[in-house]
Amino acid sequence: AWFQDLRLQRVFALLNADGGEGRVVGGAVRNSLMGIPVSDIDVATTLTPDTVTQRAKADGIKAIPTGVEHGTVTLVIEGKPFEVTTLRTDVETDGRRAKVAFSTNWQADAERRDFTINALYMNSKGEVVDLVGGLADIEKRNIRFIGDAAARIAEDYLRILRFFRFFAHYGSGRPDAEGLRACSAARSKLSTLSSERVWSELRKLLAAEDPGRALLWMRQVAVLSEVLPETEKWGIDAIPALVATEKALSWRPDPLLRLASIVPPDAERLERMAVRLRFSNAEAAYFRAWAAARPVDDEMSAAAFDRLLYRNGAEGIATRLKLALAVARGKAEGNMEEMSRSARLGKLLAQALAWRKPKFPIGGGDVISTGIPAGPRVGETLAKLESQWVDENFAADRAALLARLNELSK
Ligand code: ATP
């Protein structure tokens, strides 16, 4: 269905006129051959970025230069983006980013890509063009470097992580032996990559349906500790139970929760990890909330748990409960105790996820109008009343609290 999309057909019409050519490449071709939904569509073309832009403009299509130095122009047709990139050949490389030149040579363009399964093209007739033996690897679900693995890794060390990322998503059986060996041999070079690129690959790896096998292989060949030394003492054994629990309870696969399951809940180390991998503010906040969340006694009453949520915030506690629930469920088979613990944790988790922080019904203005002068006493008075209010399970309403405030100010 993605291929029949009239907007894609417009892209083909634009590029294939007057001696040019465009072909879909990369993830879209790979996924559709594997029967996996296609999300974004990358297109390779023999035309230069300038020509693509001119033709688009003449056709009333929006053309955004999204990576001029890479030769990428994004065409937006009725809201759908197509990344159109001019064929390239590698001219030199520094191991961090390949330097490239534009070309009209499909074979050379295929050969500068990373894996055979990522170098398949689909032309405007829907025919697959395989220049590097990618179809056979699609069949075998084999992630194989194009050409000499060690040499391809030395051009761009990020390919080590991409190898495991694509294995996590699409691989089966054992990883390709030559690739695995070459990744392991070059592992110390991972530290030369920019943190953004490393974390972006890791996040994608962790988002795979089951990242467990890939992580095991990464640990096996000592790649994991290069990028996530936190896992060294902690281990990655929690992943299978977490993945099983996500499936059973229909949780959306969450890369952050998966990462939390394999690193120690130590605030200082997590802070350092966030800095090292350049987490976004939201990602750093997620780990901070988790580290700050107090352990939850699963036999706690619903009322006591409400009070804990008010004082601790629900986000970190929900993370804690999800991880505890996965562990308990992992041990629950044939174990009554863990089974009932799972039930209790599940209940608390539902409460945490549905929880909305109630608003404390009085404020500083109310305190001042009772005659207490503006200053530290205002805050102290409010804090005292709020704490009582929480201890009494949020029962007192505004009128009751104002009455209590008047008592206090006498
Ligand atoms: P998805 O978008 O589903 O994550 P994709 O295969 O489309 O997968 P992109 O990162 O969008 O991945 O890259 C598009 C294509 O560009 C890849 O399929 C591959 O052919 C090539 N490519 C991307 N990054 C590299 C790299 N570091 N080295 C070599 N080729 C690469």
Ligand code: MG
């Ligand atoms: Mg893509």
